[in-house]
Amino acid sequence: MVSDEPVRDTAQDPDADVESVARTILLNKLTDSPRSRAELAEALARKHVPDDVATRLLDRFEEVGLIDDAAFARAWVESRSRSKGLATKVLALELRRKGIADEIAREVLADVDPDSEREAAHRLVQKKLRSMRGLDDTTRIRRLTGMLARKGYSPQVAFDVVREELEADVEPLVST
Template sequence: MTSEPPDPRDVDADPESVARTILLDQLAGRARSRRELADKLAQRHVPDELATRLLDRFEEVGLVDDTAFAHSWVEGRHAARGLAPRALAQELRRKGVADEVAREALDQLGSDELEEAARVLVRKKLRSMERFDDATKTRRLVGMLARKGYSPGMAHRVVKDELGEHEAPSGPDI
């Protein structure tokens, strides 16, 4: 278990060393945006001037890179949770990633890839919805896709297609 670094306000602690330890501890688990790191330093009472200087240095050496962070975040969250650009953009905004950087990262998701992800989500959810009528299934599935950031048009189209395939007979019964 990692022990907490001392408070930078402690008389005996070297504030720069403490701040570096905080940053390295934060980056050990996963990549983080510059603002996430700045917020953590502020929470730990690191002076703003020192925080800015260290964050600039960490950027220079490539340990903090909002562009790489955004690309990695989009790829990972889309693959793991099936999130669409709208939801991913909100997450990146909350993490302090600039809109233009987020837009660039979101552009890596193609429309075919998004539609296939929506279909996978719908098929997975359909398995547990046998007891519901089509109207209820449609409402719940479209709602699920909307919460994941899919456009209403794509959500309705995918749900309609998947319900049609799900209900269609798989072949002649012999």
């Protein structure tokens, strides 16, 4: 059962049952959204939960399946690539910031289909092109390739996708 009460900081409340407080912290964090083990360990450290208690609880939560870094990484990659159109380069950085082991990140990112990643780049450029109708080609190319670069696409993919979309973006002539 997750409590609605604010979780006490174990350093400020010596009477607190450290394990109970730590368990509540973990359950509250996992109720909000999936978390990596490293994020949960950090949350426990911020509340001054002793390392031995934190490790024991994190191990137990992992054992019963409440913490699964591989599942977290797969869900994160799926969500961020779908919603933000991020390429694997940026996704790898985000997973590292979330505390996901490099080996797990490599396995998860190896499952990303290069064709679907390229399609995402096309969708991003198509969407952005709608707001760039009045701009010259040089400006559009610079802005579009810059956008794709920030999302982690290689320069070659960015320029290829932008070129293809600009060629396809020829407005039909309206006869009067």
